[in-house]
Amino acid sequence: MRGKIFIIGLGLIGGSLALSIKRSHSESMVIGFDVNKEQGRLAEMLGVADGVSATIEDGARDADLILIAAPVQETQKIIHILKECELKSTVIISDAGSTKKEIVSCAKVLKEKGITFIGGHPMAGSHKSGVTAAKELLFENAFYLLTPEEHISPAEVESLKEWLTGTKAKFLTLSPEEHDYITGVVSHFPHMVAASLVHQAEKTSRSQKLIPRLAAGGFRDITRIASSSPAMWRDILLQNKEVLLKLMEDWQEEMENVKSILRQENSEGIFEYFFRAKLFRDELPQKEKGAIPAFYDLFVDVPDYPGVISEITGYLAKEEISITNIRILETREEIYGVLVISFQTEEDRERAINCLERYTSYETTIGL
Template identity: 85%
Template sequence: MRGKVFVIGLGLIGGSLALSIKSTHRESVIIGYDVNKEQSRLAVMLGVVDEIALTIEEGASEADLILIAAPVQETERIIHMLKDCKLKETVIISDAGSTKKEIVGCAKVLKEKGITFIGGHPMAGSHKSGVTAAKTLLFENAFYLLTPDKHISDSEIAMLKEWLSGTKAKFLTISPEEHDYITGIVSHFPHMVAASLVHQAEKTSHTQTLIPRLAAGGFRDITRIASSSPSMWRDILLQNKEVLLDLMEEWQEEMEKVKKMLNKENSAGIFEYFSQAKRFRDELPRKEKGAIPAFYDLFVDVPDYPGVISEITGYLAKEEISITNIRILETREEIYGVLAISFQTEEDRERAINCIEQYTSYETTIGL
């Protein structure tokens, strides 16, 4: 396809969408815009976009496709700006927000102008941010949810999919309401729970001084999503308020059920509760990308001597294997390993296992 694509927001998601489109539609021109001028400069320098627009109005005027890769509340503001812009009659506008009902509802102002808007949510991310972390295949094999309003035609959806074919994502078309309910369960609510667990630990740490040290292992890992952007999660919670309030009610009922089993010392019930959870969790696809970016962790049982970390990282660097995080664990329940290394993909983790086995005799364990 040939045309002009305008990407608003040149962070990880916007930059990766731009690169995926460039990889497939080489004759198209990718125009970018970001309120952060440094991100814009880097986007051009790195070849993520071909040109930079000074304003949204300028970039949108001749675009065949407009992608909004901004926080959800900012996306609504941009939609209202676009409704007053002079746009091509055939333009398709989409977004990449984590909530859909409010945004698709907001986009009715575009519908009134005869402008096509199709809600979108590429369900992939990274532990890095900014345009420098953008990757052509960030969304490869990830689910890409499209949430068109009822008046959107199949041909318009097909056109958007063709523009986005370079993502190599798995496209699913669902209603905005279904999107918000599903992502509420598998993404938004887990982030709330993780944050609440951290709050509980922080509150208790005032009287139990060992908590920060002991939480450095498994607790830190199971609550790591609590380190996500506070402003982003503020907006998501407010946008998906109704769903999350219902889920909180259901969670309270679930905890009451556990509380009753504990009060009654219902050994069989407690065992079955954990057993059922284990069965369902173990049956979840391990190699599928889901709503929350996967963490590909590797735990290495290393001897305690100076230079052992640089030794391991040196071997990984020699094999050109990138890592996203590395840390020492003082304690790690049920896992033998003191050096925890995180990777961006499962392929990188597998290569790291082979690398460490090749150069050392250290035992490795993967995080499940």
């Protein structure tokens, strides 16, 4: 396919979409727009976009594909701007937002003009942001959810998939309502729970001063997603309010059941509760990307002597293995400490394990 692609929003997602499209449709022209002019300048300088438009109106003109990679609240405003633009009758417009019902409903203003809008949600991300973090294969093997309305033809959906073939994502088609409920269960609500656990720990830490220090290990890991953008999650919760209120009611009922078996000191019931949770969790796919970006952590037992961290990172650099984060767990008091190294992909983590086995005798374990 050959044509003009206009991407609104040149952050991590928009930039990665641009790179994947340029990869599979090299003869096409990718034009970008971002309210942050510096992001636009960097996108053009890094070759993420072939050019940058000064306005949405100019960029949308004559575009064959328009992708909106902006926060969900901003996406609705952009849709109304596009409604007033001079667009090709054959253009396909899609978004990359984490909620779909409100956005697809908003896009009815495009439907009234005969313009095709197909809701989209690439379920991949990174702890990094901005166009400099964009990666050509960010979405590889990730689920890419599409939520076309009933009037959208299969040919139009296939055309969008063809434009996006360079993502190497796994496309799934479902209704906007189904999308919001499923992502509510596996992504939006877990973020709420993580934030609530952090709030509980913070309140308790006012009287129990050891909590911040002891929370540096496993607690910090299981609440990792609470460090996500507050502005983004404010918008997502407001957009998916009804689903999340229902899930909160279900959660409260679940906790009442746990309180009941605990009050009764029901040993068998407590065991069964954790056993069933373990059974379901252990059967979840380990190799597939899900709604929440995976964290590929490697735990390395290291002796306490000067230079040990630079030694390990030096070996990884020698093998050209990129790391995304590194830290030391302070909860152990033996002669060995625990170095936690985070990687972007499972492949990088496997390469790191092989590298450290080759150059050192340090014991390594992966984060599950």
